[in-house]
Amino acid sequence: MSDERPAGGVAELPVLTRKDFVSDQDPRWCPGCGDYSILAQTQKVMPDFGFPRENIVFISGIGCSGRLPYYMNTYGMHSIHGRAATIATGLKASRPDLMVWVITGDGDCLSIGGNHLLHSMRRNVDIKVVMFNNRIYGLTKGQVSPTSEFGKRTKSTPLGSVDHPISPLTVALAAEASFVARSVDTHTEHLQATLDAAGGHRGSVFVEVLQNCNIFNDGAWREFTERDVREDRMLVLEHGQPMIFGKDRDKGIRLRGLHPEVVALGDGVGEADLLVHDAHADDPYLALMLSRMMWPEYPVPVGVFRDVTRATHDQLLVEQIETARAGQGEGDLAKTLLAGETWTVTA
Amino acid sequence: MTEAQPIERPVQELERVTIRFAGDSGDGMQLTGSQFTRTSAVYGNDISTFPDYPAEIRAPAGSLPGVSGFQLSFSSADIHTPGDAPDVLVAMNPAALKTNLAEVPAGAAIIVNSDAFTPQNLQKAAYASNPLTDGTLKGYAVFEVPITTLNARSAEGLGLTSKQVDLTKNFFTLGLVFWLYERDMTPTLRWIASKFAARPAIAEANGRALKAGYAFGETTEIFHTHYRVKPAHLAPGTYRNVTGNEATALGFLAASRLAGRELFYGSYPITPASDILHQLSGYKQFGVKTFQAEDEIAAIGAAIGASYGGGLGLTGTSGPGMALKSEAMNLAVMLELPLVIVDVQRAGPSTGMPTKTEQADLLQAMFGRNGESPIPIVAPATPSECFDYAIEAFRIALRSMTPVVYLSDAFLANGAEPWRVPDVADLPSIGRDTHTDPTGFAPYARDPKTLARPWAIPGTPGLEHRIGGLEKADGTGNVSYDPDNHDRMVRVRAEKIARIADDIPDLQVYGPAEGELLILGWGSTYGAIRSAVERLQAAGRPVSHAHLRHLNPLPRNTGDLLRSFRTVLLPEINLGQLALLLRARFLIDIRSYTAIRGKPFRISEIEEEAERLLAEARSGR
Numbered sequence: 001m002s003d004e005r006p007a008g009g010v011a012e013l014p015v016l017t018r019k020d021f022v023s024d025q026d027p028r029w030c031p032g033c034g035d036y037s038i039l040a041q042t043q044k045v046m047p048d049f050g051f052p053r054e055n056i057v058f059i060s061g062i063g064c065s066g067r068l069p070y071y072m073n074t075y076g077m078h079s080i081h082g083r084a085a086t087i088a089t090g091l092k093a094s095r096p097d098l099m100v101w102v103i104t105g106d107g108d109c110l111s112i113g114g115n116h117l118l119h120s121m122r123r124n125v126d127i128k129v130v131m132f133n134n135r136i137y138g139l140t141k142g143q144v145s146p147t148s149e150f151g152k153r154t155k156s157t158p159l160g161s162v163d164h165p166i167s168p169l170t171v172a173l174a175a176e177a178s179f180v181a182r183s184v185d186t187h188t189e190h191l192q193a194t195l196d197a198a199g200g201h202r203g204s205v206f207v208e209v210l211q212n213c214n215i216f217n218d219g220a221w222r223e224f225t226e227r228d229v230r231e232d233r234m235l236v237l238e239h240g241q242p243m244i245f246g247k248d249r250d251k252g253i254r255l256r257g258l259h260p261e262v263v264a265l266g267d268g269v270g271e272a273d274l275l276v277h278d279a280h281a282d283d284p285y286l287a288l289m290l291s292r293m294m295w296p297e298y299p300v301p302v303g304v305f306r307d308v309t310r311a312t313h314d315q316l317l318v319e320q321i322e323t324a325r326a327g328q329g330e331g332d333l334a335k336t337l338l339a340g341e342t343w344t345v346t347a
Numbered sequence: 348m349t350e351a352q353p354i355e356r357p358v359q360e361l362e363r364v365t366i367r368f369a370g371d372s373g374d375g376m377q378l379t380g381s382q383f384t385r386t387s388a389v390y391g392n393d394i395s396t397f398p399d400y401p402a403e404i405r406a407p408a409g410s411l412p413g414v415s416g417f418q419l420s421f422s423s424a425d426i427h428t429p430g431d432a433p434d435v436l437v438a439m440n441p442a443a444l445k446t447n448l449a450e451v452p453a454g455a456a457i458i459v460n461s462d463a464f465t466p467q468n469l470q471k472a473a474y475a476s477n478p479l480t481d482g483t484l485k486g487y488a489v490f491e492v493p494i495t496t497l498n499a500r501s502a503e504g505l506g507l508t509s510k511q512v513d514l515t516k517n518f519f520t521l522g523l524v525f526w527l528y529e530r531d532m533t534p535t536l537r538w539i540a541s542k543f544a545a546r547p548a549i550a551e552a553n554g555r556a557l558k559a560g561y562a563f564g565e566t567t568e569i570f571h572t573h574y575r576v577k578p579a580h581l582a583p584g585t586y587r588n589v590t591g592n593e594a595t596a597l598g599f600l601a602a603s604r605l606a607g608r609e610l611f612y613g614s615y616p617i618t619p620a621s622d623i624l625h626q627l628s629g630y631k632q633f634g635v636k637t638f639q640a641e642d643e644i645a646a647i648g649a650a651i652g653a654s655y656g657g658g659l660g661l662t663g664t665s666g667p668g669m670a671l672k673s674e675a676m677n678l679a680v681m682l683e684l685p686l687v688i689v690d691v692q693r694a695g696p697s698t699g700m701p702t703k704t705e706q707a708d709l710l711q712a713m714f715g716r717n718g719e720s721p722i723p724i725v726a727p728a729t730p731s732e733c734f735d736y737a738i739e740a741f742r743i744a745l746r747s748m749t750p751v752v753y754l755s756d757a758f759l760a761n762g763a764e765p766w767r768v769p770d771v772a773d774l775p776s777i778g779r780d781t782h783t784d785p786t787g788f789a790p791y792a793r794d795p796k797t798l799a800r801p802w803a804i805p806g807t808p809g810l811e812h813r814i815g816g817l818e819k820a821d822g823t824g825n826v827s828y829d830p831d832n833h834d835r836m837v838r839v840r841a842e843k844i845a846r847i848a849d850d851i852p853d854l855q856v857y858g859p860a861e862g863e864l865l866i867l868g869w870g871s872t873y874g875a876i877r878s879a880v881e882r883l884q885a886a887g888r889p890v891s892h893a894h895l896r897h898l899n900p901l902p903r904n905t906g907d908l909l910r911s912f913r914t915v916l917l918p919e920i921n922l923g924q925l926a927l928l929l930r931a932r933f934l935i936d937i938r939s940y941t942a943i944r945g946k947p948f949r950i951s952e953i954e955e956e957a958e959r960l961l962a963e964a965r966s967g968r
Binding site for chain 1: 391581587597638641768805817
């Protein structure tokens with residue numbers, strides 16, 4: 001059955017558009033929620049991958065993000081809290097022909113589902129994990145999340161959170177994800193480009209989308225994502241390009257010892273002194289360093305941090321099966337039932 | 348090896364012998380027991396085994412917690428249990444003697460490794476004086492054999508360390524017992540040659556140890572007799588020896604073939620279920636995919652993913668692991684996907700006694716989830732039956748689009764018996780087509796007979812749809828909070844499982860179909876109950892036996908059958924879980940009989956309880 005299907009896209013595809021990926025269900029997020037933009041960009045990029053609609057699956061966990069599969073006219077599953085990556089792992093392992101997306105949030109992915117994130121990334125499972133990070137539990141009406149700021153006052157932390165936040169990208173990199181990127185809900189073109197790159201990668205994808213929750217954590221990332229400040233406070237990463245930012249492209253990132261340093265261009269500092277982004281580096285050091293940069297100490301990097309190739313989990317499983325069949329032939333049930341020592345009793 | 352001539356010894360014929368090998372967990376007792384089992388099985392005896400080992404891989408050498416045992420019974424007649432009590436105890440050290448002696452009846456033979464009865468080992472076993480000399484073993488036929496010393500001589504000249512030589516002494520012991528019961532050494536010599544093919548000196552040492560033990564029996568005057576247990580009269584066919592876990596893995600492999608679908612096994616290592624993962628991971632040539640997950644939840648999550656994609660999703664664990672899987676099991680209930688959850692039960696609660704058997708997860712399987720969550724349950728009764736019920740579990744899962752719990756236990760999992768290998772052509776077909784027609788497609792439309800929903804898998808054009816854990820609108824499967832819809836869906840899911848009873852065989856009775864006393868059982872208590880009933884019937888007692896393999900739903904005739912007897916006795920290795928269910932369902936005063944010791948029932952205790960109930964009935968109570 002699944003053997004007869006080509007892996008990936010099909011040659012003679014009808015041309016699909018965004019509308020083909022819009023389901024008959026009306027989105028039920030709060031008006032003004034960042035999720036609307038993420039949904040729209042996701043629907044927009046879907047035709048780019050050359051996959052027939054029926055070969056695309058969206059799997060989500062619990063949280064506001066978990067609703068997204070209902071609005072995608074593909075196959076989809078709204079599963080249980082934190083476990084979307086496990087279901088996606090099994091689906092991809094048994095159906096390598098499918099393109100599998102995992103939609104999750106900061107609580108779903110990093111709290112209850114943290115373990116599964118680590119292991120799906122290290123296995124290089126060919127799933128595209130898109131994590132909506134609004135630094136709050138929205139669906140349960142406003143408690144701290146693993147990415148909430150230290151000292152944050154919420155319903156569950158009236159005197160301020162005593163928990164230190166974690167950096168999702170550092171975690172993904174430490175877990176050996178082969179594709180790691182960040183974008184922002186309102187930066188629609190950048191978000192589209194990032195999702196496009198993510199969809200084109202074979203292997204474990206982790207995309208953090210900085211997202212606003214206008215009800216329970218309004219302005220979650222406002223300090224550096226607002227239109228008037230973002231060019232000065234964010235660094236758009238481009239592979240092979242020096243790390244330059246600023247409205248006037250007059251600032252850059254230089255390495256000083258083991259630390260990144262913000263420098264003004266001119267006055268003896270030129271492009272040649274700056275770090276050049278290398279998303280394809282074998283080692284993760286540069287990506288790890290970039291993942292630690294946060295406003296106000298540094299401009300916040302967005303774009304593809306890391307994009308490397310290694311064998312995927314489903315490929316390796318299939319290879320082992322092919323090797324076993326090449327060596328032993330197709331399994332013979334009758335022979336296997338009789339394996340070991342047998343004896344015959346006659347009438 | 349000794350050059351002395353063999354002495355002719357009288358041979359005594361026996362119908363059945365029960366041997367228990369006991370030693371330190373590093374002494375290789377499990378291997379010794381399983382080799383004796385294989386040899387006896389190939390010889391044609393009926394056999395039944397009970398490996399009983401500690402959870403510690405290597406507890407301190409010589410200590411009481413470190414004792415590992417393997418009991419087996421072999422017979423020229425049909426047997427159902429590994430025997431109540433050993434006729435022969437082989438004790439490799441004082442700790443093994445101490446922990447096992449209470450279960451050895453007077454008059455039995457005890458073979459000890461006298462070399463191991465040093466002051467230090469006696470102290471570790473908390474013996475104040477040497478039991479070999481202080482009268483402790485009065486009433487037993489004791490055979491003191493300096494196994495360590497004798498065995499060391501057999502390995503001379505091989506250039507092995509004394510530690511390496513010491514590791515071979517279990518084969519000396521095995522050789523000795525082989526001689527005692529006229530067993531052929533060939534299968535074990537073959538096994539040694541293949542197991543240690545890469546290490547010829549070790550292979551040679553083990554082979555010599557086996558032969559030296561055999562020769563010692565043949566040439567010394569310690570043993571006055573040796574014994575013969577003739578082959579059993581088993582039904583014609585080709586047989587192999589099989590443990591419950593082996594049969595379970597083979598059954599799921601067969602199910603995959605019979606359904607024409609890829610098997611995906613997601614599991615996290617846990618005693619006593621891990622062997623299923625090991626075995627299935629060796630079936631890559633069948634296209635079986637195994638996944639050692641990061642935890643129990645990921646294991647079932649991945650299996651659900653595989654089922655969603657059109658494969659046979661399977662996950663396996665023991666009780667603590669099933670507790671972790673319960674939320675995902677409920678997702679499968681809501682998604683209505685075929686899935687099998689194997690629970691090889693062990694003694695609980697919590698970590699409990701990981702290597703010991705128990706039947707106390709029945710209520711967990713029935714009710715251990717939030718909401719109204721009906722899940723079918725099947726439970727094999729013997730190691731070889733594990734094969735049939737693995738197939739049955741997937742037959743039900745595919746027929747009714749539902750998760751199914753398969754309840755095995757540590758006794759079934761590790762116990763072995765001869766298995767008449769079925770002809771593949773005789774196995775049932777359990778296939779199910781996936782849905783492909785987009786016309787009028789509704790993800791939660793139902794088959795009018797089984798109430799199963801269509802299996803619409805990704806990759807099928809025109810059937811794109813979304814499912815999830817939120818309540819479904821009847822038919823469309825869209826999210827629904829409608830009160831009446833929820834009421835209807837809860838009842839439909841329950842009815843779907845209840846209707847499986849249309850499609851399972853009636854509960855069979857061994858003995859009269861009505862009368863005085865029915866002993867009812869489920870799972871691994873089968874052997875002890877059947878043996879007890881055979882003895883009681885032979886003594887003219889009005890006793891019958893029925894054994895449930897389908898625990899949810901129950902066979903249609905269950906209530907009527909139970910009501911056909913004046914008394915129903917239900918032995919369980921729990922505090923009466925099935926008894927609770929049956930009392931509630933049928934309002935019958937089931938007589939529950941329980942023992943929760945981490946061990947199977949003895950035949951005699953069931954027999955005694957039955958006699959007690961019969962006497963009670965006679966006295967008019």
